Amino acid sequence: MIRAMIFDLDGTLVKTERLKAISYAQAAIELCPAEITESKALEAFKQVVGLSRKEVAQQLLTQFHLEQPAAQYMHEFGVTTPWQAFLQIRLRHYEKMINDPQVIKDNQWPYTMALLQQARLMHCRIGLATMSSCHQVRNILEVLSLTGVFDFVATINDISHPKPDPEIYFLVRDEFHVRSEECLVIEDSPVGVEAALNAGMHVVAVATPFTQHLLHLSNLLAPALIVDRPEDLIHQVTTLVAEINKDEL
Helix, strand or coil: CCCEEEECCECCCECHHHHHHHHHHHHHHHHCCCCCCHHHHHHHHHCCCCCCHHHHHHHHHHHHCCHHHHHCCHHHHCCCCHHHHHHHHHHHHHHHHHCCHHHHHHCECHHHHHHHHHHHHCCCEEEEECCCCHHHHHHHHHHCCCCCCCCEEECHHHCCCCCCCCHHHHHHHHHHCCCHHHEEEEECCHHHHHHHHHCCCEEEEECCCCCHHHHHHHCCCCHHHEECCHHHHHHHHHHHHHHHHHHCC
């Protein structure tokens, strides 16, 4: 019986993966405007979507040979490694975007937002499990009038081990006092899917332009559990929940 539905945020409810990709691209271009184009940087981001900030920054620095130019900003930001400096440059661009309420509103995923309402009609507890920081999440939820929608919100600030470690999903599960097999997770990236599977939970993945190829390539989920057309999301989720609940009657 599905008693809880847990949502990822970035790329799942809001197109923040797109905004993050743009911010990483802008940071890379700022460091090396003569060599890097936005299209190259965006394509590179698709290969690291869902990884931790450190992993993303390190891989992009290596791929585009940006360690030396990034190191020149270490003193300015009071950090000790090039990847940390690169991350601070990227965060300047990202914060500018997400602090604009209209940008957030223009980048929400309507079908996943609609699933939130459907989850309530299905009498599920509703949780949020995101690798974004608490203050970023609070801002997004306020802009989208979602502050009171979630029964529990877990962010990167609440855990020690990021996805694909299942810690954040265990945290939400324990807060809801349910079993793992009673939880359905809505994710968009292979890393998030792996975290939910590691927690022993049911998973449906919503494919985005940044994650569709990797989701299918990962073979983590059966094709029927990957939603390639967002408009099919509610139908696929309600059908899956009905099947799970029927089997447990």
